[in-house]
Amino acid sequence: MTTIAILTPDPADSSYRGQWPQVLARLEGALAGADIVAVPESWVDHVEEAGGLTRFPLVLPVLLWGYHRDHARFMQAVKTWTEAGVPLANPASVLGWNSDKSYLARLEAKGVPIPPTRFTDRVTEADVEAAFAAFGAEELVIKPTVSGGAWKTLRLKRGEALADAPEGAAMIQPYLPAIASEGETSLLFFGGTFSHAVNKTPVPGDFRIQVQFGGTYVSVEPPAEAMALAQQVLAAIDEPLLYARIDMTRDGEGRWVLMEAELIEPDFYLKNDPRAGAGFAEAVRARLER
Structure with a gap:
């Protein structure tokens, strides 16, 4: 058996407490079929020092849900992991750029092809008015560029006042009826x-x-x-x-x-996978044997 690590959420973040352990169990079950044991490691325990991760032949960041709420610390962790040579998959470089939807x-x-999108450092009424005019849309979707799980995402109809707009960098798109x-x-x-x-x-x-x-x-x-x-x-x-x-x-x-x-940390929807994660486990095994 080979032992690897799976990065998991900050224990202090209760947002996903009812979900991620079930997802972890499905991942563990799939990996066990390929003779792989997965050890959960909270990503916040390895922000400044990565020695606890370098002992593993492979580290999967697939469950570090909630990183978007502490993005600066997450980017520090990515830097730490890169400098320490942590065997991450996906690579640390990918984790960095993929964390910002720009x-x-x-x-x-x-x-x-992507939906028409306007990026802004801070959402203002002027940005919203310009987006409505540019897109010719009746509704907009506004979200932070660093976000996850529809966090701080707004749906705004033409004529509605902008309220509870995301702080900092954001993106504005037309709402797609599809x-x-x-x-x-x-x-x-x-x-x-x-x-x-x-x-x-x-x-x-x-x-x-x-x-x-x-x-x-x-x-x-x-x-x-x-x-x-x-x-x-x-x-x-x-x-x-x-x-x-x-x-x-x-x-x-x-x-x-x-x-x-x-x-970075997508749910693989293994409950809907006809092979129950066997393809994922095979990819992990192939990565370990490279």
């Missing part, structure tokens, strides 16, 4: 190989597809166009990814657009 602009520059009618589709890749896909729909009247807001998850066979977009995204990233979740939906013209490339 990466979407870089992928767009490489030809990846989120309500068709949902968001996630394609999971392990070791560069497609594993499974999940469609996520919100409860009626909401736009948040996360399970904590009542979202429904269903296994699907992704259309060829969705698969093509996912492959385009991975090719544009062109880094050694052990795992990737590519989230997408359709825009107003019916074309698939990238919502996010989740490369």
Whole structure:
């Protein structure tokens, strides 16, 4: 048996306390099938000193949920892990840039279709008015560029006053009605190989597809166009990814657009995986044997 580490949330963060242990159990079960033991390690215990992680042949950051609430400390941890040579997968460099959603602009520059997006250092009424005018939309979605799980994300209708806007850097996009009618589709890749896909729909009247807001998850066979977009995204990233979740939906013209490339701590939705995580475990084993 090989022992590796899985980074887990800050014990003081109660936000995901009812979720992540179940996800960890599914990961542990899948890895056990490949003769791998996973040891949970809270990421906040390794911010300034990484010796406790260098003893593992592989460290998976797949459960460090909540890092966006303490982004400065997270970036310090990434620096510490990089300098110590912690065998991370995905790589520490990827964890750094993928933690700020401004990466979407870089992928767009490489030809990846994304929803119309305006980035701002601080959301103002003027930004909102300009976005409504530029997009010709009746509703906007505003979110911090550093966020997760719809944290501090707003849906704003034309004419509504801006309230509780995110502090700091944010992004503004038109609300895409397909989120309500068709949902968001996630394609999971392990070791560069497609594993499974999940469609996520919100409860009626909401736009948040996360399970904590009542979202429904269903296994699907992704259309060829969705698969093509996912492959385009991975090719544009062109880094050694052990795992990737590519989230997408359709825009107003019916074309698939990238919502996010989740490369840090995505839920793999193993409950919806026909192989129950065997593909993930095989990718981990292959990484260990490189």
